[in-house]
Amino acid sequence: xxxxxxxxxxxxxxxxxxxxxxxxxxxxxxxxxxxxxxxxxxxxxxxxxxxxxxxxxxxxxxxxxxxxxxxxxxxxxxxxxxxxxxxxxxxxxxxxxxxxxxxxxxxxxxxxxxxxx
Ligand SMILES: [Zn+2]
Numbered sequence: 001x002x003x004x005x006x007x008x009x010x011x012x013x014x015x016x017x018x019x020x021x022x023x024x025x026x027x028x029x030x031x032x033x034x035x036x037x038x039x040x041x042x043x044x045x046x047x048x049x050x051x052x053x054x055x056x057x058x059x060x061x062x063x064x065x066x067x068x069x070x071x072x073x074x075x076x077x078x079x080x081x082x083x084x085x086x087x088x089x090x091x092x093x094x095x096x097x098x099x100x101x102x103x104x105x106x107x108x109x110x111x112x113x114x115x116x117x
Contacts, residue, residue: 043069053084055098
C-alpha cells in the first residue's frame, strides 16, 4: 500500500472501519492513541459483502485522508475473496481521487475462529 509496510522504520496502523455506528468518534480516539504510541495511520479497510472490491461514490465521498490507502475486500458466500487497495490522491476534497495500487500479502497469520467444518 503506497510503499508502506510493517517493515518500514515507523510502525503503521490499518484502521478497520464500520465496526460501530459511531465510527467518527472512534477514529479520533484511534488517531490519538496511535500518535501516543508513535504510530501513523496508513490506511482504512472495509468489506463489500456480495459486491466487487471496487470503490463506490460513497467510499470516495467518505474518504478524507489524502495520502492514505483504502482497502476493500469482497466477501462471497460469507468468505473473504479478493482485496483491492486504493491510494487517496489529490490536494484537497475537490481534487481527491482513489487510484488503485498493488497489494502484496507478506504473511497471513492464522486466526482461530472456533468454527468447525
Ligand atoms: Zn465500500
